Amino acid sequence: MTQTHLTAPLDERSAADLAEAGLRLALVDLADTAALDAWIVADMRGFHGRRPSAEVLEEARTNFGGRRTTAVYDERVSTPVGTVNSWVAPLTVPGGGSLDSWAISSVTVAPTHRRRGVATALLGAELRTAHALGVPAAILTVSESTIYGR
Numbered sequence: 001m002t003q004t005h006l007t008a009p010l011d012e013r014s015a016a017d018l019a020e021a022g023l024r025l026a027l028v029d030l031a032d033t034a035a036l037d038a039w040i041v042a043d044m045r046g047f048h049g050r051r052p053s054a055e056v057l058e059e060a061r062t063n064f065g066g067r068r069t070t071a072v073y074d075e076r077v078s079t080p081v082g083t084v085n086s087w088v089a090p091l092t093v094p095g096g097g098s099l100d101s102w103a104i105s106s107v108t109v110a111p112t113h114r115r116r117g118v119a120t121a122l123l124g125a126e127l128r129t130a131h132a133l134g135v136p137a138a139i140l141t142v143s144e145s146t147i148y149g150r
């Protein structure tokens with residue numbers, strides 16, 4: 001598995017779209033515990049989870065350690081208003097071989113910032129980054145599959 005997903009640059013198009021709306025797209029530095037914890041809090045909020053305890057945060061930091069972790073910030077609040085993460089995973093194909101695929105997870109937008117195109121910007125950034133890295137497919141585990149058509 002390649003690690004370039006961690007260092008590939010931020011998608012300029014989505015960063016510009018979000019900047020127009022007064023929001024900032026950024027990669028979370030996985031070594032910055034405070035920033036990663038704030039991202040985890042936002043992710044869990046998105047899925048109606050409780051505010052995580054110190055133990056849950058520690059476990060989540062371990063689980064998310066290898067993932068490209070993207071946040072959308074509204075500078076008026078400390079918790080990210082949008083989250084997504086991604087990594088390169090093997091996708092089994094007919095015949096028994098496998099391809100690299102761009103696995104996408106943790107798509108959330110704060111209730112205060114929904115229906116303004118934040119998720120659209122996050123997903124567009126993921127797909128363009130995968131394409132730029134030559135990853136031939138993207139996969140997504142969804143709880144609301146119908147919203148991804150657009």
Ligand SMILES: CC(C)(COP(=O)(O)OP(=O)(O)OC[C@H]1O[C@@H](n2cnc3c(N)ncnc32)[C@H](O)[C@@H]1OP(=O)(O)O)[C@@H](O)C(=O)NCCC(=O)NCCS
Pocket residue numbers: 046047107108109110113114115116117118119120121141142143144145147148150
């Ligand atoms: C789903 C979620 C990420 C959408 O974020 P968002 O920033 O509001 O989405 P966007 O503004 O980019 O919307 C893009 C399109 O998605 C669809 N969509 C978004 N929310 C929708 C909803 N509640 N019902 C139906 N369609 C929806 C619409 O087609 C929308 O386009 P439109 O506004 O032009 O009609 C956000 O509601 C969320 O965090 N929900 C809780 C967590 C979750 O369900 N995550 C997805 C797991 S698969």
